[in-house]
Amino acid sequence: xxxxxxxxxxxxxxxxxxxxxxxxxxxxxxxxxxxxxxxxxxxxxxxxxxxxxxxxxxxxxxxxxxxxxxxxxxxxxxxxxxxxxxxxxxxxxxxxxxxxxxxxxxxxxxxxxxxxxx
Numbered sequence: 144x145x146x147x148x149x150x151x152x153x154x155x156x157x158x159x160x161x162x163x164x165x166x167x168x169x170x171x172x173x174x175x176x177x178x179x180x181x182x183x184x185x186x187x188x189x190x191x192x193x194x195x196x197x198x199x200x201x202x203x204x205x206x207x208x209x210x211x212x213x214x215x216x217x218x219x220x221x222x223x224x225x226x227x228x229x230x231x232x233x234x235x236x237x238x239x240x241x242x243x244x245x246x247x248x249x250x251x252x253x254x255x256x257x258x259x260x261x
Contacts, residue, residue, distance in 0.1 A: 145252070146171055147238050152255030155228055163223040163255055165238030172219040178241045179212060179223045181234035181257075192223060193241055205231070228259045 151163040167177065178193035191203045192212040200212050211224040221238055235254040 144168070146250055147252035149236060149238055149252050149255040151223075152236060152257045154258045154260065157228060157230055157259055157261050159228050159259070160224070160226045161228065161257060163225065163236055163257075165221045165223075165252075167219050167221065167238065167240075169219045171240055171243070172214075172221075173216070175240035175242055177214060177221045178239060178244075179210075179221070180237045180239060181232075182237070182254075183231075183234040186234075188237070190241060194221065225257070228257075230259045230261045233257060233259050 146168040148166045149163065151161060153161060155161055176193050176195045178190050180188050180190050182188040189203065191206050192200065192210055194200045194212045194214050202210060209225065209227045214221045225232065235256050237251050237254045239251060
């Protein structure tokens, strides 16, 4: 059963923008803070942005002021608006529920690839 479907990645020049989308299984999306994760080649997956069911957001320092996370609870969809992209943002991006990950949940979508050229 597919829980997460990510889309919107691509190749963009440094300074450009992309908007990622994540459609999640309703049973997960409705009751959980959702997060965007990324994994760069040779690095561990990291949580870069999260949004609670009521819209409270958190960001890792490296993306603050450049990325904006939002969600549409009517469509079980989360977004990540990425502006002023940098080559170091190059990674595969995934969505998931941080609380579930902390509890040992280990099912991921196919992700969406973001490549930022310098």
